[in-house]
Amino acid sequence: MMTNAPFLIESDHALLRHHLRGIRIIELRQIGGTPEHGAEMMAHLENLGFAVKFRKLERMSPPPLLRIAFRYPGPGTAEMTIAPDVGA
Template identity: 35%
Template sequence: MSEAQAITDDELEMIRRQLRGVKVVDVRQVGGDDTVGVLLAEKLRAQGFETGLSHVERIVPSPLRRIGIRFRGDRAEITLTPEVRPNALSPLGRVPL
């Protein structure tokens, strides 16, 4: 998958744990082609979540994390930036300082 990396099992498990009580998940992919975002949305749908998918070329400021989650009631918005490589020390994909 070129520069973009697929969602790892560890990342998927971290996301699943964070989504307790959530019914609807909107996946927003930043940059690249939609492949990684589509795969994540499909995996979440298979786990029983209602999902939506959008794609933006970039956001300012640029994300430092590969995966960001924001909550609103029983909804969650996952911002996925596949070009940010996961850090071996953190499933959140933090960029080392």
């Protein structure tokens, strides 16, 4: 039976502040997990004032090693991948 525990934990808030400094637009990508995980992260980012685009991915090669990973394709833009099942 799956629990409805929140995806974001306390240490994630500092991680997001650090990695998203100077960012305005985020492409949020989710691999695995439940729809609630993506919705929670998207709502959190929007509440912080980011413009967010969401995409659900079936897989990624190589597979993610971290629950939350970042790439920066251009000024003011970040690609953030969440993988709720990593480390579970």
